[in-house]
Amino acid sequence: MLRRLHVPEFLIDVMTVMYRFVFVLLETLGRIATAQDSRLGYVNRRRAMNSAALLGSQLFVTTFRRSQRLQTALDSRGYNNSLRVLPAEYTFSQRWVWLTVCVASTMLIVSYIR
Amino acid sequence: MKSETVLRFEHVRFTYPGHQTPALDELTLALPRGQRVVILGHNGAGKSSLFLHCNGILRPDAGRVLFHEEPIDYSRRGLLDLRRRIGVVFQDADDQLFSASVLQDLSFGPLNLGLSDAEARRRVYVAAEQCDLRHLLDRPTHALSGGEKARAALAGVLAMDPEVLLVDEPTASLDPLMRRQVFTIFQDLSEQGKTIILATHELELARHWADFIVVMHGGRVIGAGARTQIMADQQLLARIGMDRPWYEPFMASEEYAPANVPCTGQGDS
Numbered sequence: 295m296l297r298r299l300h301v302p303e304f305l306i307d308v309m310t311v312m313y314r315f316v317f318v319l320l321e322t323l324g325r326i327a328t329a330q331d332s333r334l335g336y337v338n339r340r341r342a343m344n345s346a347a348l349l350g351s352q353l354f355v356t357t358f359r360r361s362q363r364l365q366t367a368l369d370s371r372g373y374n375n376s377l378r379v380l381p382a383e384y385t386f387s388q389r390w391v392w393l394t395v396c397v398a399s400t401m402l403i404v405s406y407i408r
Numbered sequence: 409m410k411s412e413t414v415l416r417f418e419h420v421r422f423t424y425p426g427h428q429t430p431a432l433d434e435l436t437l438a439l440p441r442g443q444r445v446v447i448l449g450h451n452g453a454g455k456s457s458l459f460l461h462c463n464g465i466l467r468p469d470a471g472r473v474l475f476h477e478e479p480i481d482y483s484r485r486g487l488l489d490l491r492r493r494i495g496v497v498f499q500d501a502d503d504q505l506f507s508a509s510v511l512q513d514l515s516f517g518p519l520n521l522g523l524s525d526a527e528a529r530r531r532v533y534v535a536a537e538q539c540d541l542r543h544l545l546d547r548p549t550h551a552l553s554g555g556e557k558a559r560a561a562l563a564g565v566l567a568m569d570p571e572v573l574l575v576d577e578p579t580a581s582l583d584p585l586m587r588r589q590v591f592t593i594f595q596d597l598s599e600q601g602k603t604i605i606l607a608t609h610e611l612e613l614a615r616h617w618a619d620f621i622v623v624m625h626g627g628r629v630i631g632a633g634a635r636t637q638i639m640a641d642q643q644l645l646a647r648i649g650m651d652r653p654w655y656e657p658f659m660a661s662e663e664y665a666p667a668n669v670p671c672t673g674q675g676d677s
């Protein structure tokens with residue numbers, strides 16, 4: 295689909311992984327938030343601000359570690375700088391593609407600023 | 409002729425960058441071909457690090473690793489060949505599944521081997537069949553259950569048809585029913601003559617499944633041998649606190665009596 299539109303190869307790869315990552319990220323986000331809530335992390339506004347900040351930094355660390363493990367797993371299956379897979383009948387859902395684009399560009403901007 | 413030892417470690421030492429204590433420390437080990445092997449050790453013993461040395465993701469700081477008695481060739485081509493023949497299934501399936509759909513994910517390995525699309529597709533179907541995933545091939549990856557993800561991660565490695573299969577903590581995230589499914593697959597593979605190596609901290613898995621057991625502690629191998637030999641070695645098991653069940657000190661003292669059998673008990677009714 296994207297390949298036919300002459301989108302550069304590496305951008306497609308980034309999108310593929312990000313698309314999947316967004317779901318994992320959201321899951322992680324949900325789990326941490328629930329755990330915080332269970333220990334009354336959102337009992338009042340001050341605690342909530344604090345918890346949210348912790349959540350943010352924890353998510354960042356988790357994501358970084360996870361990306362390293364993903365790299366290891368890809369290498370183990372013979373990754374050589376291109377994520378070639380068979381075309382699937384499955385189509386990306388529009389909504390999630392846009393969310394992925396947003397997250398991807400945010401991360402790009404963040405890594406640029408740092 | 410293929411050798412009887414499939415993987416050999418000679419005085420391997422490895423320390424993660426920025427760490428003081430080595431993850432693998434003077435580790436020496438020979439693993440027999442075609443057997444069911446369990447690497448037994450507590451968290452942090454070095455099991456995962458050992459695995460990553462087997463397929464050349466990590467390189468020893470000192471010592472060497474041999475595959476079929478040949479030192480690992482760390483060139484690009486050498487590593488590709490090694491990773492074709494040694495498959496690693498990681499502990500957390502989410503670390504491994506990167507694609508939007510199951511079919512795509514399973515095709516990744518075969519296509520990296522340079523197979524044609526048609527051959528890759530055939531491999532995917534065979535692996536999917538083996539892991540009971542045929543009906544899930546078009547599913548988005550994020551819509552899989554835990555057990556399905558575990559099977560998808562396994563199938564993604566089996567699609568490359570490795571001769572040695574390393575599985576890190578296969579029981580950790582699976583309930584008993586899912587374990588039975590996954591171990592049925594291991595059994596098939598084992599009967600095909602493949603070497604299967606599992607890392608675990610569960611003594612029961614070693615006791616009931618392994619042909620060959622390796623006991624690791626603090627980055628070293630403190631014992632390795634046939635199951636019967638290791639299981640009889642109380643002194644060895646005591647060194648890692650596995651000579652008796654962890655729950656022994658907390659065990660309920662009454663005898664267990666099935667509910668539907670009338671209790672012919674001594675004075676308790």
Ligand SMILES: Nc1ncnc2c1ncn2[C@@H]1O[C@H](COP(=O)(O)OP(=O)(O)O)[C@@H](O)[C@H]1O
Pocket residue numbers: 424427430431449450451452453454455456457458
């Ligand atoms: N990616 C890593 N970075 C730094 N240290 C690590 C990493 N992975 C493991 N270690 C350290 O190496 C040692 C062995 O860990 P590991 O091989 O994961 O053991 P096991 O799989 O038996 O639990 C531990 O002390 C652990 O903290």
Ligand SMILES: [Mg+2]
Pocket residue numbers: 452455456457576
């Ligand atoms: Mg481990």
